[in-house]
Amino acid sequence: MAEQSIPFVTAILLCDAAITEAGSDKKTLVGIFDRIFTRSIPADHGPFWLYAKMTDMYGSNSIRIEIVHLKTEKKIAGLIIETTDIPDSMRLQQLDWAIPLPRLKFPLEGEYEFQIYVNDVFIGRTVLIVQKVAERKQ
Secondary structure: OOOOOOOEEEEEEEEEEEEEOOOOOOEEEEEEEOEEEEOOOOEEEOOEEEEEEEEOOOEOOEEEEEEEEOOOOEEEEEEEEEOOOEOHHHOOOOEEEEEEEOOEEEOOOEEEEEEEEEOOEEEEEEEEEEEEOOOOOO
């Protein structure tokens, strides 16, 4: 049996909604974003979706997503997804996942990393900025 490879990430995006077409399994991403504007901190946002596309993945894998505030390095949430047995013949195909995320509380303003690990190896990230905006005066 071949040694397990380290998957390569080709895309990680956050979006308001992800639609998977029946039959073709094609994904449509709606409302792609990398910033949340809020009037108060902590800020609630969601539910929303994380889209991840990878290659060089086969066999059974554990995909872990951790959401970390960069400045403090505090983890605010995480989840684990176990993949089914992906045949070696699909190894170089692009595999993608649309992963629903629940409503999350972002305790501080700033940058949050959505870190992806496969079999406990870090393979990629995307950054979300939570930015407080001033109240409008009337």
